[in-house]
Amino acid sequence: EAGVAQSPRYKIIEKRQSVAFWCNPISGHATLYWYQQILGQGPKLLIQFQNNGVVDDSQLPKDRFSAERLKGVDSTLKIQPAKLEDSAVYLCASSLVTGGHPYEQYFGPGTRLTVT
Amino acid sequence: TQLLEQSPQFLSIQEGENLTVYCNSSSVFSSLQWYRQEPGEGPVLLVTVVTGGEVKKLKRLTFQFGDARKDSSLHITAAQPGDTGLYLCAGERAGSYQLTFGKGTKLSVIP
Secondary structure, eight states, X not given: OOOOEEEOSEEEEOTTOOEEEEEEOOTTOOEEEEEEEOTTSOOEXXXXXXTTEEEEOTTSOTTTEEEXXXXXXXXXXXXXXXXXXXXXXXXXXXXXXXXXXXXXXXXXXXXXXXXX | OOOOEEEOSEXXXXXXXXXXEEEXXXXXXXXXXXXXXXXXXXXXXXXXXXXXXXXXXXTTEEEEEOTTSSEEEEEESSOOGGGXXXXXXXXXXXXXXXXXXXXXXXXXXXX
């Protein structure tokens, strides 16, 4: 079974530029998550999708970040304009949410963003 | 806000030594997951514990969920250089389908 795919793996941009990240979840996984992981920290949830609907975007800086999941499969996360403090690894994860436990998330390799 | 505190933050040991890392919270979780993350990669799920007091073993790794489901530990026996990485614990609030992560324990095993 293929895992969560992300691209690009690395991106370097200047502040005030825009950038987009792409994620393809594990086939059949209805729930998709975007996380931001700053160096030395654990992942921080940015947004959670259930199929193509947003479940939770309370920690997404909506003045500059946006995300969509058209057709309930692939997802894109965009930053416009980028700031220096956006330098981080952006992780995508997916899960197969069922009525029973255990509940588990599976992560992609991440995109390392450097804003100069 | 539910916080997961992991300790120690950094750990450097010699190959063959044993170690334990801890994950503590004041909140109850319906399940808790442990991940290992290597540089440049995403977290890889190691184990999920669900029942209070549960113990799971994965080769040389032993995971325990506290009786009250507020804390967990990971014990590694005879550590090897391949165990090097960032160990993250993450807890799920019942029915949320979300994980709250700790900051992780960065383990270095020296040959």
